[in-house]
Amino acid sequence: MFLKQIPPLNSLFSYVLAIWALACFSGCTPQEINFRPNELHVASLSQDSTDQQVSELAKKASEHVGELFGTPDLPKWPSEIADVVDMVKVKRSAGPVGRDKSKVEYGLFRKHCVQCHGTTGDGQGPAAALLAPYPRDFRRGSFKFKSTPMGKKPTHADLVRTLEKGLPGTGMPAFGTLNHSVEFAEDIDALAHYVRYLSVRGEVERRLISAIVNQENAAEQVKIIASKVAESWALADSLSVKPPRLITAWVPEDRTAAIERGKAIFLSELTACSKCHGKLGDGDGTSQDYDEWTKDWTIRAGIDPNKKEEWKPMKRFGAIKPVLDSSRNLTLGAFRGGETREDLYLRIVLGIEGSPMPAIARKENDNPGVTEEGIRDLVEYVYSLSNPVTGANPVTGANPVTGGADPTNEKGAENEQSN
């Protein structure tokens, strides 16, 4: 045959055939897609347990939760607890990717998110270990970029914002383009509901594990826990903080003065901003800390995340290498929670949950802290680190150097006129 024409192709051909056949066989055993039990949490709560005890306990918790919330293909929502998700949307996001006979698309989460966040929403998708920061583990119920205070759940709008805009400088994509075409326009909304679903499911599982470790009755506790967690999500909208309207069209001298005042606050002991972000705000600070997701299974479990020999054994329960959550270089202007002054105001006032970044201490009654004016000055200072005073006249938009209009300031000028 033709292989004789080029002898080495002969062996190559059989080689390829062999690999191909191997791929066929390995592929013919479809793995069932299911929620992964939270072994890491069990292991970090009960260090003396054997591997088998860990996996049994994790499985037990997972089963109890499964009775209430179903599976990745067939999600459920217990009727006893607050109705914080739209199940029609959750079902559309769940399951395998594809359209049904009436062309409705399903499996949105597996289509767009599973690669990083994993089926369980545990931040352990296949690509997770290669990303920095790691994808979010929704099961802790903590989210970074939101409009609600520390320890509170994000609003639906917060999640939608993250999905539309993405998180610059991380693997988290912007899915805003989906909104541009009619057939995908509902997808982000549906996905945000699914994130809530996964987060509630995962947090119930986590808390149930703690209850079981504390010798409480799992079957009784699971419903109580589920309604508490759902309640916390139901509250989110009422806790949302609305930022004040901040000045965008500054008189140059006023802006320079505000920046100077803000800088003093940035450098002050009270806020300690510069301790983490460096004196110039370029991320040169000395703080070397981990995020809460990492601390949960390291420091809180008596493991030093800096010592490989200590954390390495946790890998068998699904832990990935602890990575520092380093303070941001603020001069780059890449703000994950949004780059307007209002967004920065929220970040500074509310902090970034789960990361070392604290909420600012506000002056209330006699407590030491920063006043509302001080916070606005601080915002202007942080904003100026990536949007320095250029000398352009913000009212006319004319740049004194080139004489032409400065496009970056046009918006500001319009705002000024409409005010």
Add this chain to the structure above:
Amino acid sequence: MNNPTNPRHALVYLAAMLVTVLTFPLIWLGGLVTTHDAGMAVPDWPGTFGYNLFLYPVSAWVYGPFDLFVEHGHRLLASVVGLFAIVLCVIAYRNESRGWLVKVCYLFLGAIIAQGVLGGVRVLLDARTIAMIHGCSGPLVFALGSFIAMASSKRWRLASPKTGSNGLGRVAVMLLALSIAQLFVGAHLRHSLPTWRPLFFMSLVHTHLLMATLILLAVLYVSVLVRNFANSANRELRTPANALLVIVTLQILLGFATWVANYATPWVELTPWLAKYTVQGKGFWESMIVTGHQATGSLLIVCSLWLACRSYRRVPVEQSAEQSVASLNNEPESTARKVFRPESVSVGVE
């Protein structure tokens, strides 16, 4: 019959080229199906939403959701390629004197049909692993098609198997093996299953990078070899070698871009641009880059095959023609073959 300029042979060559050239966009479209996770955009097979494949309303296809557009388009183009493969078989059967090549044409048709059925099974079972196998064998079928084009070319008939040591040929075959293996690893990355552990995926990525380095080295080595040889016989090998160099460079850039388009870079604090860079979920250019990376991968396979064919079958150069004739005559298999010299051109007779 064995006259290299016989127009009937040119017919086989043209038909083979046509099918091969059509297969390439098919690979692109297939890649787009994976990039957009559109494999199940049409839940039935061989029909489309209950319609016959060819009768599915054009407006519903063109104005339908994008994933449906891609998947149905892939199916339509695949059937066109299938039809042309049948035409190729008929032409080869009637015009090709070398029995083995006709058989390869049949094999090619069989492979195309098998590939179509595999695609159908992927839909019917909704099995992502089958999608991966389908994605692996696609470029192999493409390579087989281009092999037919190579073997039916005028050059192949003029050439004869290389005798003696053939270092370059061995590198070419190694390169071919590597690029096929690279295709398999790449397909695993693209079709990763949600059940995979992060560390497994990471090891695949590292393998992919390691093999990319090996392929780059092999291509660089080849381009040095074809340039250094005093022997002008190697001049012919420069075309595929240069093509490989261009493709490998392009492929490495595309690979890097693919990573960035999917996962951003790890060095975000380096420049404001990187820090501000946000991955665009299912953006148009992003999906083109990702798809382009896998399509270029199949070109890499074809070009290595091309280089292998050219280095194992050399066209004697005129200066060394005498020598070649002598060496040819010692070869029992190719007694019928003649060395192409202008004076030996005559109208082909069967």
